[in-house]
Amino acid sequence: MKSILIVDDEDNIRLSLEGILEDEGFRTSFAATGEACLKIIQSEDPDLVLLDIWMPGIDGMETLKRIKQMRPQQLVIMMSGHGSIETAVKATRLGAYDFIEKPLSLEKVLLSIQNAMKIGQLVAENKALKEKIAHDYQMIGNSAAIDQLKQQIKLAAPSSGWVLINGENGTGKELVARAIHQQSNRADKPFIEINCAAIPEELIESELFGHEKGAFTGATAARRGKFDQANGGTLFLDEIGDMSLKTQAKILRILQEHKFDRVGGNRTIEVDVRVIAATNKNLQEQIRTGEFREDLFFRLNVLPFQVPPLRNRRDDIPLLCQHFLHFFCGKESRERKIISPEALKALANYDWPGNVRELKNLIERLVIMTPGKTIDIADLPLGINQNNGQHKQHDLDTFDMPSSYREAKEVFEKQFLENKLNENSWNISKTAEEIGLERSNLHRKIKQYQIEPN
Template sequence: MKQVQPTLLLVDDDTAHRTMLKAHLAGSGYAIIEADDGDVGAHLARELAVDLVLLDLKMKRMDGMEALVEIHQHKPELPVIIITAFSSVENAVAAMKQGAFDYVTKPVDSDALRMTVKRALDFKSLEQENLSLRQRLGETFDLGNLIGSSQPMQELAETLALVAPSDATVLITGESGTGKELVAGAVHHNSRRKDAPFIKVNCAALHENLLESELFGHEKGAFTGAAEQRKGRFELADRGTLFLDEIGDMSPTTQAKILRVLQEGEFERLGGSTTIKVDVRLLAATHKDLEQMVAAGSFRQDLFFRLSVVPLHLPPLRERTMDIPALAEHFLHRYSHKNRKDIRSIQADAMEALLAYQWPGNIRELENAIERAVILCLEEKIALQHLPQQVRQAFAETTERPFAIRPGLTLKDMEKELILSTLRQTGENRTKAAEILGITRQTLQNKLKEYGLT
């Protein structure tokens, strides 16, 4: 079956520049439609079936920003790449805020342009597959160790199923311990790069100079102690995925180098002059507020927009209480097996204590609590006394119990009891109960139907 040729709309009032770009892109297999100003470009984008728009910012009759707004009024899903002079990068960033996919600077590097066009078309294709992927979610997407049936986790799973097959850069945010590395792993292992390397770097764990060497490698003699050439993580991740954890701790110098790799797919090793090309998908994570850091001038705005093509936020565990029983059960089985113990379940009051605690350390703290309990437990069930002191103390100080668990309940029984208790506390207000449980009203309705409670 013959592959459909993508059609690009090239909008630029500089005839020579437009002709040059057309030659580069046509040579890469794209069909090109030309427009000599923003008003013509906006009209053609509305009337014709085009897959992507390349839009110059500075034009005589209608500038690129006006044209962008008009194009997205009629076709909000159409990707637009801005072409701008280097001195107008701030305007290009402003255009990205208005919905542009990305920007390239003049003089345009043909390789960088082709890469940006490919990323934009891949992302458009990804969005078009949205519906079918949602329908196939349960059959095709492996969440790995990401556990939970709460609404935030269901929404995360759906988004990951859409994002993973693409090459889009993903920025994962959330408090420490919420499972950002697990999300990155799920993205990689469900992507087209799953058989290629998945390389992880913690940016907060290394000094600036060491981090640059770790990321980009170094040549022999590049600095004291560099006894031999060493490849960096970008090289090792070629054709695979690189996960940069705690990217908010990266220095401005390193930020600039990361931006270059994202833009052009190339870098030099420390102490070297040879330019190295790589094909790497970048995933980044942070517990910091990068937008606030951009406003304060400690994080580059252009890098922030490059990283957050697809932003994913992981809610804290206190906002997804409904997932605690399943997570606790998962960790119980894991650490019982690891420690060669036959611990079958968690006693009712211990589970109540787990549900009552706020978990400031999130999933990581819950995991540590269950591991500790397994080590201390000599019976078949985890008891309240096996839990950490801060969990027991919070439970003792809680006057309103989340729900009353009776001995012998299964995990499904606990979920049912939690739903019923929450409904009682809200006077059978299903909307409020769903909000407290961290699920949608429709999900609550489905659960009630599943348990024969409607």
């Protein structure tokens, strides 16, 4: 039952409201003064307060102000027999949900209460959703590398500086972006993300800036873009290294002028957006090859972050394993599983080329596919099981060392993709999901390196 605190110095009003509200299924409590109301709110948690304005002692307006100081989310409906527009406006500015004039109308009272309860439910659901998102996107680990990263986030988040996050695929760049937003002054405003690598070139301008009706074939209605949606909050541009030079130029203009035009529009829209960009590419190398604008790089790289790969924070692997075990056992409604010390040691010593995302995917697979309660070393994939975490080094006398960093990177990338494709029997979609790469990008890499099934 929802509870309503009735605050009025007139006995007949309190008794009348008590009968009406209890008939409607509400639980009621009472106070005759503002002071008594505040004492009740300190010890109880009513879903709604019906508050009279004219009372002995502190009046309803002062009581409302103190209620909002104690509990900003408390729903309050004001009542008065001497109401005016000025009084109603003042009450609303102080945080009242509604203002009802006396003599009270049963229909108006019940309608206002029902609407207020709906708002309260939405607020509670929104709070629960934000808490769930914060939990789902929390950064797990207490290694030196993660502690240093958390400290950097704590320092940078309250500022308005733009951020550029670098890191390999699967390291958790989005987690860093969300942590910066949640600890910033924009935490109560939107966090809008866009994967620059996942949107076709011909549509990315529409996604970012929006479009007017009829701007192109299929534009049957006007649409707000991501910059517009993020106004007042944070826009996360993931994989910005995959953005075309043409779009980079438009992004640069927005960052400089804080305004843009929708596709097919002629009206300039001003926005206040904090941009956080992320990439797994070496943007300075792309600048040298003409694939990325140097001026955009310097504009974004005000606060640079480097997310460490999982192999550089091995102390966090047991914590991550326990976190993912708990999450997936709950999600899949499975009995709580444990990982044997031998299996945990092998997991901790594996190099994890796919980083935290690869570990998360593996734990999900083990929760589903391991029949017993204990995940043992025999349950691990052969690549982890056979090596048992031993880091192998190439014999430099027989290994044909690449002549440049870029060539070495390409050699590794080709071998990595070949191994993953073979592991997944050349299932492109499954492989792309497992390694955290868009399906279209994986096709492009296969073609680039001329990879063929064995």
